[in-house]
Amino acid sequence: MxxxxxxxxxxxxxxxxxxxxxxxxxxxRAPRAVSVRFENSxxxxxxxxxxxxxxxxxxxxxxxxxxxxxxxxxxxxxxERDYFSRQPLRAGSFSDYVWIFxxxxxxxxxxxxxxxxxRRLDLGVFQEDVDTDFEATLSTRAIAGFSPVRxxxxxxxxxxxxxxxxxxxxxxxxxxxARTGYVNAVGWIGGRALGFSARTFxxxxxxxxxxxxxxxxxxxxxxx
Numbered sequence: 001m002x003x004x005x006x007x008x009x010x011x012x013x014x015x016x017x018x019x020x021x022x023x024x025x026x027x028x029r030a031p032r033a034v035s036v037r038f039e040n041s042x043x044x045x046x047x048x049x050x051x052x053x054x055x056x057x058x059x060x061x062x063x064x065x066x067x068x069x070x071x072x073x074x075x076x077x078x079x080e081r082d083y084f085s086r087q088p089l090r091a092g093s094f095s096d097y098v099w100i101f102x103x104x105x106x107x108x109x110x111x112x113x114x115x116x117x118x119r120r121l122d123l124g125v126f127q128e129d130v131d132t133d134f135e136a137t138l139s140t141r142a143i144a145g146f147s148p149v150r151x152x153x154x155x156x157x158x159x160x161x162x163x164x165x166x167x168x169x170x171x172x173x174x175x176x177x178a179r180t181g182y183v184n185a186v187g188w189i190g191g192r193a194l195g196f197s198a199r200t201f202x203x204x205x206x207x208x209x210x211x212x213x214x215x216x217x218x219x220x221x222x223x224x
Contacts, residue, residue, distance in 0.1 A: 023181030024209035026070055026103040029063035032214060036074060038083050039206035049171075049184065049206060056210070057082045069109065070101040072209065079113065083204075090116040090131060099185075106176035108185040111138040111205050119193065130193045138187030138205040145170035145186075146201035158201045160188045171201070181208045 024034050035056040041048040059074045076094035084094075094115035101108055113136045118129050138144075145168050146158040161168035174184040185205030191198050 022211040031062045033212045034059050034061045035210050037208045070103050072099040088118040108140040111185045132191050132193040134189050134191045136189045136202050138185040140173035140175045140185050160199050160201050181210050
């Protein structure tokens with residue numbers, strides 16, 4: 001009897017597709033905990049793909065029947081701590097990082113994030129730490145890329161471009177791959193400080209989404 005229950009439990013877990021590390025299942029409409037690992041190559045290497053990733057960051061999966069879309073949200077505090085840890089920022093300023101998926105095609109309709117970074121600006125006669133408000137907007141439904149590096153107040157800027165040319169390196173978007181959990185949404189980040197604004201290429205949309213064990217199923221498995 002004990003063996004039979006254990007086999008049944010394993011079968012349930014496999015059927016539900018909730019083993020840790022399985023790709024996130026967009027077809028499963030149940031609200032649940034999932035996780036994400038973001039590609040985190042240095043900001044000055046925006047074209048470097050699938051190189052290094054963060055540790056798993058918790059996220060929340062929800063299906064909205066009114067829009068027929070999946071919403072995956074990562075808490076702003078977790079994004080600050082686990083993804084932007086190498087950058088000075090205003091703690092508590094980040095919004096949730098919200099991804100809207102089309103569950104039928106795997107496209108990312110939008111991925112959006114807001115917050116405040118702290119930048120050391122070179123103002124000529126002196127340097128000053130300045131709050132820089134930013135807003136990121138990404139998707140897999142349009143192409144985006146970056147032009148050659150510019151410098152503004154001592155900061156490295158990768159201007160956004162969206163048309164193929166000798167001065168534009170396009171980064172093709174990749175819709176969600178149900179086999180691997182990989183996706184690459186592209187777009188822009190708008191930054192504002194000291195009355196100036198700049199729009200740069202956003203390299204924060206490359207990620208791998210995974211399932212997490214469900215509490216009830218995990219507990220049942222542990223009991224046998």
